[in-house]
Amino acid sequence: MPRAMARRNLAFRRELADRVSAVVEFRAASYRIGEREILKNLTLSVEPGETLVLLGRSGSGKTTALKMVNGLLFPSAGEVLVDGMPTTAWDAVRLKRRIGYVIQEIGLFPHYTVAQNVGLVPQLERWDAPRIRARVDELLRQVGLDPDQFAARYPAQLSGGQRQRVGVARALAADPSVLLFDEPFGAVDPVTRLDLQKQFLALRRELGKTSIFVTHDVREALMLATRIALLRDGVLELLAPPRQFLNAIGDEARAFLECLDWRVDAT
């Protein structure tokens, strides 16, 4: 798709977004295990077409927040709404099939080929075989893998970057309304990571999907986010678009931004 057209497409989606209510909405959502409160009173809405990045250190509650969206976890207090309905009211299986999920370990099924992995949700949704095959080819091309070369391979025959591309294709398979990413590019080398990040941006231009993206990498957050939600010890500290985030004055935001400033000649 030409860039100008894609941009217009995105602009159109944004305009639509103003009229449509949030895709995902956290309403005073908390999560507690025993005495420990992992997420405290999170209120946040994710607008259609945006990429909301949840940024924070390990243990800041970002993954917990993510898992509350597709019902892998449920809030101990407050609620999370998906398409206007609380996750507790959704049928658990229906909710999960509407939402794409990509994790760092990828979790490809080792006994399935690439094509079977990508086509799994459509298959669970009982699409017919030719439609699944066409969809799989389309998706593999979208994530930059040649179907003729890769469809019949097993995950063990792929590089880390290729596996992650398959993971993304699999999450996109049934055209979900929301995509969740849990540090998806954390385990690959930096060069491959940049490739995958560019791919992510290209896909967003093309598909305009709503995404929630968890990372602890501030550079990645600035590169991919439309808005960054900074979490610290389970509390939302700051919610800002990348440009504003760069000028943030809070301690935690500064601590993250310092990661960008460090240079070899600084020592």
Add this chain to the structure above:
Amino acid sequence: MNAGLAGEIAQLTLEHLILVVVSMAIAIAVAVPAGILITRRTAWRPWVLGFGSVMQTIPSLALFGFLIPVPLIGGIGKRTAIVALVLYALLPILRNTLVGIVGVEAAVRESAVAMGMTGRQLLWRVEMPLAARTILAGIRVATVTTIGTATIAAAIGGGGLGVFIFRGIASVDTTQILAGAVPAACIALAADGALGLLERRWAVG
């Protein structure tokens, strides 16, 4: 070797095979579902595995003996022998079913759930195929052990190749002992080889 002995070997080998096949079929039908069950009900795990372990710690000859006075399943004959063999074969299958399923990578299980698989789909499409090899390895161990243990079934009138062995011991006749032991060993080797082949075929990934 005279024709009478050859005929008897053939007949007792067949009996032996039937004992083993029937016992293993029952053991698999009980232990695989029970193994799956204890992956879901962790509280039951020590009890079920404990039962299997206790059965295995009882010396096999004693286990056959203990069953004789038990009503319904006990007495003298094939039925009692099969019950004992089943009890003896449970543990390796149980344990390997549990280990195989629990050993499925957490990320694989998490993505299966997150993709909206139901519990049953998770089991049949992901956990069982990935655990198949381990489960089969358990079945293989149990089968080979059962082929050996089944010779003791003759002590309680269960028949099979053990008839030769007990007779040989009683009459200090090495030929008789060999007539029981050699075919039993051959069956065990063949079963081990065949199941090993199947196991390698089921290699994943």
